[in-house]
Amino acid sequence: MSGMVAFGTKSRKRAAAARAERRYPARVARQLALAHALQRRVASGEFADYADMARSLGFTRARITQMMDLLLLAADIQEEILFLEVAPGAQPISERALRDGVLKSLDWLEQRRRWAEIARASILYLPR
Numbered sequence: 579m580s581g582m583v584a585f586g587t588k589s590r591k592r593a594a595a596a597r598a599e600r601r602y603p604a605r606v607a608r609q610l611a612l613a614h615a616l617q618r619r620v621a622s623g624e625f626a627d628y629a630d631m632a633r634s635l636g637f638t639r640a641r642i643t644q645m646m647d648l649l650l651l652a653a654d655i656q657e658e659i660l661f662l663e664v665a666p667g668a669q670p671i672s673e674r675a676l677r678d679g680v681l682k683s684l685d686w687l688e689q690r691r692r693w694a695e696i697a698r699a700s701i702l703y704l705p706r
Contacts, residue, residue, distance in 0.1 A: 601663035606648075606673050610659050613645045647677060652686035655693045670700040 603611075616631060625631040632642045651659070664670060680692045 601665060604659070604662040604664045604671070605669050606671055606676055607660050607662045609645060609673050610648045610651075610656060613648045616642070617646065617649060644673070644677065647681055648673070650681060650684060651676075652689045652693075655680065655689060658693075658697075671696060 619625055620627065620631060625634060628642045628646060629639050631637075632639045635642075648656075659676075662670075675696070679696055680689050683689055683692070
């Protein structure tokens with residue numbers, strides 16, 4: 579029996595290690611990207627306004643407003659969020675927490691201060 583070779587053991591270990599290291603865009607990053615895409619569709623004239631977009635896409639007007647409010651974040655915070663990556667199943671910040679924390683103020687300096695607090699309190703993986 580000592581002469582037997584376990585075929586595929588190394589490749590299974592490598593695959594498991596690769597899965598453990600894999601990162602995905604955070605949910606809030608995907609939501610922000612969607613908000614940008616929807617804004618482009620309004621700007622192009624595809625939708626007359628947010629209410630028209632909500633009706634056409636089957637969202638409530640309130641949900642559209644929540645998503646579009648993400649566009650009020652400071653540009654550098656948006657960039658960090660768009661590059662935010664997480665391990666499968668992990669979400670360091672929710673869209674609601676972002677709205678309730680950072681978007682309480684429209685002042686970009688205040689937003690940056692609040693974002694820094696959240697980033698320190700969370701484990702945000704920002705690849706760079």
